[in-house]
Amino acid sequence: MTKENSSGDSRPTQSGTILHVDMDAFFxxxxxxxxxxxxxxxxxxxxxxxxxxxxxxxxxxxxxxxHSAMPSGQARRLCPDIVFLPGDHxxxxxxxxxxxxxxxxxxxxxxxxxxxxxxxxxxxxxxxPVEIGHLIRKEVLDEEGINCxxxxxxxxxxxxxxxxxxxxxxxxxxPSAGVGVFVVPLGEERAFLSPRPVTDIWGVGPVxxxxxxxxxxxxxxxxxxxxxxxxxxxxxxxxxxxxxxxANAVDPRPVIPETAAKSMSREETFVRDLHTHVELGAELVAxxxxxxxxxxxxxxxxxxVTIKIRFGDFSTxxxxxxxASSVDSGVVLAREAKQLLKTVDVAPGVRLIGVGVSELEDxxxxxxxxxxxxxxxxxxxDMAIDRIRxxxxxGAIRPGGAADTGSRGTSSNRPN
DNA sequence: TCTGGGGTCCTCAGACGA
DNA sequence: TCTGTCGTCTGAGGACCC
Numbered sequence: 001m002t003k004e005n006s007s008g009d010s011r012p013t014q015s016g017t018i019l020h021v022d023m024d025a026f027f028x029x030x031x032x033x034x035x036x037x038x039x040x041x042x043x044x045x046x047x048x049x050x051x052x053x054x055x056x057x058x059x060x061x062x063x064x065x066x067h068s069a070m071p072s073g074q075a076r077r078l079c080p081d082i083v084f085l086p087g088d089h090x091x092x093x094x095x096x097x098x099x100x101x102x103x104x105x106x107x108x109x110x111x112x113x114x115x116x117x118x119x120x121x122x123x124x125x126x127x128x129p130v131e132i133g134h135l136i137r138k139e140v141l142d143e144e145g146i147n148c149x150x151x152x153x154x155x156x157x158x159x160x161x162x163x164x165x166x167x168x169x170x171x172x173x174x175p176s177a178g179v180g181v182f183v184v185p186l187g188e189e190r191a192f193l194s195p196r197p198v199t200d201i202w203g204v205g206p207v208x209x210x211x212x213x214x215x216x217x218x219x220x221x222x223x224x225x226x227x228x229x230x231x232x233x234x235x236x237x238x239x240x241x242x243x244x245x246x247a248n249a250v251d252p253r254p255v256i257p258e259t260a261a262k263s264m265s266r267e268e269t270f271v272r273d274l275h276t277h278v279e280l281g282a283e284l285v286a287x288x289x290x291x292x293x294x295x296x297x298x299x300x301x302x303x304x305v306t307i308k309i310r311f312g313d314f315s316t317x318x319x320x321x322x323x324a325s326s327v328d329s330g331v332v333l334a335r336e337a338k339q340l341l342k343t344v345d346v347a348p349g350v351r352l353i354g355v356g357v358s359e360l361e362d363x364x365x366x367x368x369x370x371x372x373x374x375x376x377x378x379x380x381x382d383m384a385i386d387r388i389r390x391x392x393x394x395g396a397i398r399p400g401g402a403a404d405t406g407s408r409g410t411s412s413n414r415p416n
Numbered sequence: 417t418c419t420g421g422g423g424t425c426c427t428c429a430g431a432c433g434a
Numbered sequence: 435t436c437t438g439t440c441g442t443c444t445g446a447g448g449a450c451c452c
Contacts, residue, residue: 046420053420055452068452071419114423114452203425205450238426239449267421304444314419320445352420 016154017123022163024147026116027056033145048084059175111255121255133181153184155251189249194221223247266290267354273312274350284337287355292330301326302357305336310352329382
């Protein structure tokens with residue numbers, strides 16, 4: 001097993017050609033760049049309200065046990081001095097876009113996985129993959145002031161694990177520097193994986209972990225040796241095959257640059273539970289308008305409309321309907337969403353509502369529906385709304401009947 | 417204490433047509 | 435004409451990821 005440190009002084013090793021690049025505490029790092037006085041402090045980006053969670057935590061905060069997805073209240077109890085920031089996702093997207101451009105200067109084969117991480121296939125590059133890893137770290141730091149970790153391996157899953165191992169470790173005295181670039185050498189993949197916990201496998205969450213524990217599997221090595229037929233009985237056919245392959249270091253998935261989105265959605269958690277169709281309908285209008293606006297900006301329209309409802313006891317249901325033709329209009333989307341809402345008893349109290357659209361297609365290919373035949377059509381109206389928002393900002397015009405109940409505002413992803 | 421938001425993929429059940 | 439089977443589509447829900 002070979003680790004490379006950031007000074008690049010390790011012995012040369014034969015490595016794979018997949019790189020996984022992962023930004024360190026990305027949202028917090030971006031915030032610390034524009035507010036340098038926050039450097040070295042326990043900082044979290046997320047919803048500070050009673051129903052908020054942490055989206056990103058600085059290494060100083062992590063030393064107290066704070067981590068992403070943790071309820072904000074719990075984070076405050078663990079670390080009373082923590083500085084909570086609401087988050088500015090427009091800015092994070094901008095920075096992310098520039099970082100992705102840096103990555104594309106090394107290879108066109110860049111597959112963004114989220115705003116703060118990406119896979120690269122550098123099989124066609126002239127430089128060795130490890131050297132590219134170091135150059136990427138230097139360039140992202142020099143150009144954007146953000147630290148990142150790089151994993152180098154023969155497969156995606158291994159490269160991702162590598163970048164995780166290259167990251168800094170939080171300690172009470174501040175983050176202890178990681179190796180920066182971690183290499184899983186060719187031919188040593190199985191030996192590398194074998195002693196590691198099954199939770200290191202992509203796709204093993206709390207439920208699958210409990211299933212595996214029950215049959216006595218704790219390490220990846222034990223999973224790799226376990227008969228596939230028996231594994232199928234425990235976690236299902238497709239999932240077991242996937243896990244078994246990964247445990248045996250079999251991961252032929254290629255790096256695919258820029259895959260098209262398959263669905264788009266928006267959801268909202270309320271400060272207090274809502275109990276009436278009227279209030280929830282108004283929320284659906286606002287969410288539908290937002291989703292439709294994003295659909296049009298992306299030049300797509302979708303056929304299947306889904307609403308998601310989470311009740312006060314956290315139980316969650318979805319209701320969906322597939323239309324004859326695809327939609328990208330906020331008005332039409334809201335109408336369908338409200339129809340679906342009618343089928344649900346909301347009296348017990350709803351803490352979250354969401355609207356999503358799937359079965360997306362290029363909107364230039366979409367068939368005209370009954371709504372398009374009116375003069376002016378909803379499509380004409382939507383295009384006019386987009387033009388007004390483009391000139392005067394997203395708040396310049398809002399759909400009639402949209403919610404302004406003061407019930408919302410816990411979202412950690414909501415830019416302020 | 418109490419659990420966000422935006423996604424993807426999989427499974428299962430029921431309906432329906434060949 | 436009736437029945438059974440198979441494949442496909444749709445809807446609902448679960449698990450997982452960042």
